[in-house]
Amino acid sequence: MSFAPDYIRYIIKGSTKFYVWMAFLAFLSSIALYGFYLQNTEGLIVTGLTSQIHEGLYFANLVFLVGVAAGAVTIVFPAYVYHHKAMHEVTVLGEMLAITAVIMVMLFVFAHMGRPDRLWHMLPFIGIYNMPGSMLAWDVLVLNGYLLLNLICGFYYLYTKYTGGEVNRKFFMPLVYTSIVWALSIHTVTAFLISTLPARPMWFHSMMPIRFIMTAFAAGPCLIILIFMIIRKNTRMWIQDEAINLLSVIITWCLGIALFLTLSEIVVELYARTEHANGLYYLMFGLHDLTRLVPWFWGSLIAMLVAFAMFLIPSVRTNYKLLPVACVLGFGGIWVEKGMGLVVPGFIPTPIGEVTEYYPTLIEIMMSIGLWAMGFFILTILLKGAIGILVGDVRFKSAAQATSNDVANSGGIAAHGPT
Amino acid sequence: MTPNDNPAAEPDQERQSECQMQAASADPAAGSLKTSRRDFLKGGGMLGVSSLMGAGALMAQSDNAQAAAEWAEHFQGNYRLMSPQEKAEARARLERRYSAEYGKKVTVDGTEAQPGVLMGYALNVRKCIGCRRCVKACVEENNQSRGEKPGERIEWIQVLRMERGEFSKDKMNQGYPEGLGIQVGGNAYTPAGQVLEGQYHYEPKAVPEKEATYMPIACMQCEKPPCVKVCPVRTTYREADGPVVIDYNWCIGCRMCMSACPYWARRINLTNPVLPNEAMNPVTHYLGNRPRMRGVVEKCHWCLQRTRKGRYPACVEVCPVGARKFGNLLDPESEVSLILARKNVFRLKAELNTFPKFFYFYD
Numbered sequence: 001m002s003f004a005p006d007y008i009r010y011i012i013k014g015s016t017k018f019y020v021w022m023a024f025l026a027f028l029s030s031i032a033l034y035g036f037y038l039q040n041t042e043g044l045i046v047t048g049l050t051s052q053i054h055e056g057l058y059f060a061n062l063v064f065l066v067g068v069a070a071g072a073v074t075i076v077f078p079a080y081v082y083h084h085k086a087m088h089e090v091t092v093l094g095e096m097l098a099i100t101a102v103i104m105v106m107l108f109v110f111a112h113m114g115r116p117d118r119l120w121h122m123l124p125f126i127g128i129y130n131m132p133g134s135m136l137a138w139d140v141l142v143l144n145g146y147l148l149l150n151l152i153c154g155f156y157y158l159y160t161k162y163t164g165g166e167v168n169r170k171f172f173m174p175l176v177y178t179s180i181v182w183a184l185s186i187h188t189v190t191a192f193l194i195s196t197l198p199a200r201p202m203w204f205h206s207m208m209p210i211r212f213i214m215t216a217f218a219a220g221p222c223l224i225i226l227i228f229m230i231i232r233k234n235t236r237m238w239i240q241d242e243a244i245n246l247l248s249v250i251i252t253w254c255l256g257i258a259l260f261l262t263l264s265e266i267v268v269e270l271y272a273r274t275e276h277a278n279g280l281y282y283l284m285f286g287l288h289d290l291t292r293l294v295p296w297f298w299g300s301l302i303a304m305l306v307a308f309a310m311f312l313i314p315s316v317r318t319n320y321k322l323l324p325v326a327c328v329l330g331f332g333g334i335w336v337e338k339g340m341g342l343v344v345p346g347f348i349p350t351p352i353g354e355v356t357e358y359y360p361t362l363i364e365i366m367m368s369i370g371l372w373a374m375g376f377f378i379l380t381i382l383l384k385g386a387i388g389i390l391v392g393d394v395r396f397k398s399a400a401q402a403t404s405n406d407v408a409n410s411g412g413i414a415a416h417g418p419t
Numbered sequence: 420m421t422p423n424d425n426p427a428a429e430p431d432q433e434r435q436s437e438c439q440m441q442a443a444s445a446d447p448a449a450g451s452l453k454t455s456r457r458d459f460l461k462g463g464g465m466l467g468v469s470s471l472m473g474a475g476a477l478m479a480q481s482d483n484a485q486a487a488a489e490w491a492e493h494f495q496g497n498y499r500l501m502s503p504q505e506k507a508e509a510r511a512r513l514e515r516r517y518s519a520e521y522g523k524k525v526t527v528d529g530t531e532a533q534p535g536v537l538m539g540y541a542l543n544v545r546k547c548i549g550c551r552r553c554v555k556a557c558v559e560e561n562n563q564s565r566g567e568k569p570g571e572r573i574e575w576i577q578v579l580r581m582e583r584g585e586f587s588k589d590k591m592n593q594g595y596p597e598g599l600g601i602q603v604g605g606n607a608y609t610p611a612g613q614v615l616e617g618q619y620h621y622e623p624k625a626v627p628e629k630e631a632t633y634m635p636i637a638c639m640q641c642e643k644p645p646c647v648k649v650c651p652v653r654t655t656y657r658e659a660d661g662p663v664v665i666d667y668n669w670c671i672g673c674r675m676c677m678s679a680c681p682y683w684a685r686r687i688n689l690t691n692p693v694l695p696n697e698a699m700n701p702v703t704h705y706l707g708n709r710p711r712m713r714g715v716v717e718k719c720h721w722c723l724q725r726t727r728k729g730r731y732p733a734c735v736e737v738c739p740v741g742a743r744k745f746g747n748l749l750d751p752e753s754e755v756s757l758i759l760a761r762k763n764v765f766r767l768k769a770e771l772n773t774f775p776k777f778f779y780f781y782d
Contacts, residue, residue, distance in 0.1 A: 043690035043713040044672075045570045051686045054674045114672015114687060114714030117493070121652045121671050128497055128653045128669075136651040136675050198771050199645065199681035275615040287616055350683040352577065352636055353615040 002396065003162055010388045011381050017234075018380075025377040032370025035363050036111065044114060047364040052356045053347040055112070057368045060339030062108035064219070065375075066190045067212060067338065069101035069146065071220010073183035074250050075243075080176050086240035090228070092390070095154035096382040097224060098183070102147040104375035111367060135193045142186045149179040158389045163396045187212050199351045202279030203342075211261045212338075217254040219334040221247040222307075222327040227383070229324060237387045245318060252311040255330055259308055262301070262337070279345040282355070287348070290357050296340050303333030489516065498666040498705060499656060509668075510705055517703070517710060521694075525701040527709050530727040532660035538721055538776065539661070539748035539755040540732075541764070542635065545781045546742035549626040549633030551578055553734035553743065557637075560722060560733035561708035562700050566693030573686045575719040576637045576734065580621045583630050584611025637734075638663065638684035638719040639767070639775030646676035646685065655716075661748075661776055662721045664706040670715040677716060681768050682775075685718040721745070748776065 014022075038046045049056050075094030079087035110116045121127040122140065130137045153175050160167050188209045194200065195208035225247050228239045266284070269277035281287060283297045307330035310316045310323075317323065349355045388394040495501075495509050510527040517525035554576045558565060563573040586607045594602045613634065627633065644663050647655055654669035655676055677685045691713045703709035707723035722732035726745070730736075735743040746753030751760075755778070758764065762780040769775075 043688070045568070045690035049687075049689065050570060051573070051677070051689075052683075054677050054687055112673075114674065114716075115670065118669070118671045121497075121654070121669055128500075130651050130653045133648050134651040134675070135649060136673060140651070193675075194678070197645070197649075197679050199679055278616050288618075346678075349616050351681045352579065352619075352683045353613070353617050354577075354619050354683070355616055356618075 003159055006162070006394050006396075007385050007389075010394045011384045014384070018384075022377065022380065025373040025380070028370045028373030029377060030370070031366045032107075032111075032374060035367030035370060038363060039111065039367075040116065046361060048358055048360040050356065050358075052350050052354055053344060053358040055343055055347065056358055057339070057360050057364050058108050058112035060343040061368055061371070062105045062112065063190055063194075063212075063343065064335055064338045065101045065105045065108065066143070066187055067216030067334075068220045068223060069098045069105065069143075070183045070187040070213070070216045071218075071224070072098035072101070072150070073180050074217055074221050074247060075224065076176065076183075077180050078246055080173070081180070084242070084246060086242035087246060089390075090239055090243055092154050092157050092386050093227070093231075093383060094224065095150045095157075095179075096386050097220075097227070097379065098150045099147060099154060100375055100379040100382060102143055102150070103378055104371060105143060107371045107374060108368075111371060135189065135196060138189045139186075139193055142182065142189050146179070146182050146186050149175060149182055153179055154386070158386055161389050162394060184213065187216050194346065200279075200346045201276035202346045205265075207261055207265065211258065211265075214254045214258040214261065215334045215338055218251050218258055219331050219338075221251045221254075222331040222334075225251075225327050226324060226331075227379075229320070231383070231387065235387050236391050236393075241318075244320075244323075248311060248317045248323065251327075251330060252308070252317065255304065255308045255311060255334075258334070259304060278349055278355075279347075282348045283341060283345040287355050290348075290355060292357050292359075293340055293344065296336050300333040300336035300341060303329040304337065307333060492516070492668065495668060497652075497654065497669045499653075506705075513705070513709060517701075521696045521699045521701070521710075523696065523699070523701050525699075525703060525709075528702075528704045528707075528724055528727075530704065530723075532658050533727070534659075535747075535749055536660040537748040538640070538726060539746060539753075539759075539778070540640070540721065540735075540776065541744040541755045541758045541762075541778045541780055543742040543744070543781065544632070544634055544779050546740045547578075547633045547635060548740055549578055549580060549621070549628070549631070550739065552737050552739060553635060554578065556733040556737035557719070559698065560700055560725075562692075562694055562703070562710045563717075564688060564690075564692035564694060564711075565698070566690075570689040571693050573688070573692075573717070575684070575686065575717075576635050577619060577683065578633055578635045579613060579619055581612050581614075581632050581634060582610060583632065584609045634779070635734075636682055636684070636767070637777075638680075639682050639773065639777040640719075640721060642774035642776060643772060645679040645681065645771075645773060649675040649679045651675065658706070660727075662723060662726075663718075664720050664723070665716060665718065666706065667709070667711045667715045667717065672714040672716065674716065681771050681773065685716050687716050688713055 035046075047056065047058075072094040075087055076091055078084040079091040110119075113119070122129055122137070131141070132138070153172070156172060156175075157167060191209035191212040194203040195205065198204050225244055228244055228247075231237055232239055265280065269280045273281070278287060282290070283293050285291070286294050307326045310326035311330070316326070344358050348357070385394070492509075492512055495512075496505070498506060498509065501509065506529055510529050513527045514525055517527070554574050557563075557576050558574055561575070563575070565572050588607070590607045590609075593606055595606045612632075621631075640657075640662050642657070644655075644657060647653075647657055647663060650656075651673060652669060652671055654671070655663060655665045657663050672687065674687055677687060688711050692711055694710055699710065700708060702724055704724035704727070707720050711717050722730075722734075725732060731745050735745045744754045744758060746755040748755060748759075750756060758780055759778065762782050764778045764780045766775045766778055
């Protein structure tokens with residue numbers, strides 16, 4: 001099968017910009033590898049975690065990235081259920097993002113665990129796999145299933161394009177529909193992971209899965225739009241305005257609902273201001289002069305409100321100079337709100353009332369950046385390969401041709417299609 | 420290993436970009452460079468399991484005498500599922516390792532639960548003076564990590580210091596203390612008793628202080644433990660005679676149990692435990708006080724090494740005012756059964772349906 005060698009040969013060639021980008025990411029990734037080494041010799045003491053606040057940057061990032069993976073469904077769903085033509089052209093790119101995001105989740109899980117060398121303890125038959133009791137076991141199941149679904153769907157589609165054949169819809173469509181529903185399940189189960197713990201009153205409410213899904217469907221498309229714009233500028237692939245505009249509309253709705261849920265939480269918790277609201281109060285105003293997260297909360301809220309306003313106004317939403325700003329604000333705001341704004345305050349105070357703060361160490365921060373860099377490394381490769389196949393640069397039996405005019409050259413020969 | 424992968428990859432990438440600038444077309448000699456980039460990607464993608472297991476092997480080889488014992492220990496199964504023979508082997512391995520590590524003869528007991536025993540605990544909240552001798556005795560008995568750096572010191576018992584509040588005339592119209600929501604009336608009091616916000620580190624000159632009462636909290640050994648339900652590998656479980664235990668060699672350190680416990684009873688070993696040889700208690704139990712390792716969770720287990728041999732937990736023995744009582748709930752004449760029958764007993768967070776076997780009472 002020549003698909004693999006052709007694919008690999010294609011993704012390795014690129015412009016200087018491409019190599020600089022990849023080298024930069026590889027450098028950051030090496031910091032993460034060093035962090036892994038430290039954590040597996042010295043232990044998690046190199047991070048800012050404590051027995052009081054024992055989930056921090058890594059868990060926050062992994063929860064957020066499950067959302068990004070689920071957000072890929074905002075491309076697949078319109079493409080295949082509503083037969084949206086512009087989305088249909090780029091579905092496989094969404095699937096590549098989903099694959100990358102799930103891999104990043106797994107990387108952050110390795111960073112987060114106390115004993116990653118004992119991961120085999122979770123495998124059924126050789127270890128113990130606590131189904132159906134443990135939500136974490138469910139999470140492992142749905143994440144691996146989603147990864148598998150997207151690998152199969154994405155690469156099968158690419159393979160048929162590569163050989164110039166037809167997609168076998170009897171095989172392909174059930175998998176696609178399954179992956180749409182499955183995307184909802186991965187983030188719902190991740191929400192259940194924390195929302196089924198009565199010990200943590202800040203998380204113990206039924207709103208959590210909805211909130212997760214809405215923020216995921218807002219943050220995921222923000223990233224996707226930014227990626228699409230980068231693809232437009234740097235490759236020969238032209239992504240239709242309709243696709244980007246549909247994503248903007250999805251973001252508008254989902255960001256709006258997410259903000260509404262945040263407002264609802266604030267009103268419900270702070271109206272009676274019981275002790276169960278201490279976590280939220282710490283986040284918004286601080287407790288006992290411990291106010292480290294207060295600027296983050298208000299900053300993220302303002303970012304999301306500004307982003308929402310920008311998305312709401314059609315003339316701003318369709319202005320492709322302002323749209324990236326809105327996307328960055330939305331993505332960043334949701335990242336802070338889901339990470340620092342949700343994970344860390346859940347542990348403040350502890351279930352018996354001790355108020356402490358979380359101080360991530362440099363290693364922890366650099367490791368998180370390094371793992372994101374690893375993710376972007378993989379994403380660049382997957383997208384490059386997919387785009388190469390979609391625009392026709394990688395074709396069966398044209399191996400020699402595929403490598404010459406590589407896609408990652410300047411946009412000078414970009415064919416800006418009218419339709 | 421993992422730190423070595425990257426130096427190989429980066430020079431290759433630089434070489435390749437140079438190649439690209441000089442030659443216009445694809446060079447088949449780039450085949451060898453392809454491999455290194457591919458290997459880097461593979462390594463980066465699969466780094467978790469393989470490289471970390473390798474790192475584990477590297478660490479195991481730090482002392483040759485222990486290398487063989489540790490290798491088998493890495494691959495042992497879950498203790499609860501082992502045959503008696505395998506359990507004895509696992510304990511013997513640990514005895515060898517601990518004896519070598521701490522320079523004294525360490526025993527790892529494996530006494531099982533006795534039939535007809537359900538352990539229970541009762542604490543008299545009126546009597547506790549907040550001296551924290553129980554905390555200290557627990558640490559000494561159970562081989563907790565006790566270093567100087569934050570995160571190196573683990574204590575299973577947390578003593579809550581609760582203010583005696585007061586109502587005063589001059590506060591009548593002051594309104595609620597800051598942050599308690601929309602004001603709807605006067606407020607004449609300072610918070611009293613257990614409030615769920617505060618710091619629990621107290622260092623007065625003497626205890627008990629006049630303006631405070633004290634309540635120790637440790638694992639409640641629930642009959643419906645939330646920690647057991649969430650464990651993805653079933654390493655924490657309720658033993659037949661009551662205590663909730665952890666197989667430290669099976670724990671993967673995911674800390675779901677720590678999130679689930681409503682009593683903040685569980686602790687994580689953030690680093691390799693700091694345990695001086697002289698301070699180490701060599702009489703241990705596999706599921707009890709044997710020295711733990713980096714990255715695993717630990718908690719109170721009612722001193723299994725003592726209680727399964729008919730002794731009291733260390734905290735019960737050391738309490739100077741006799742606030743702590745321990746016994747067999749299935750024996751109607753035991754101290755705890757009598758307390759349940761005669762005293763005013765309550766449990767913490769009973770609304771969470773955890774059904775603790777640690778009771779508080781007052782008389």
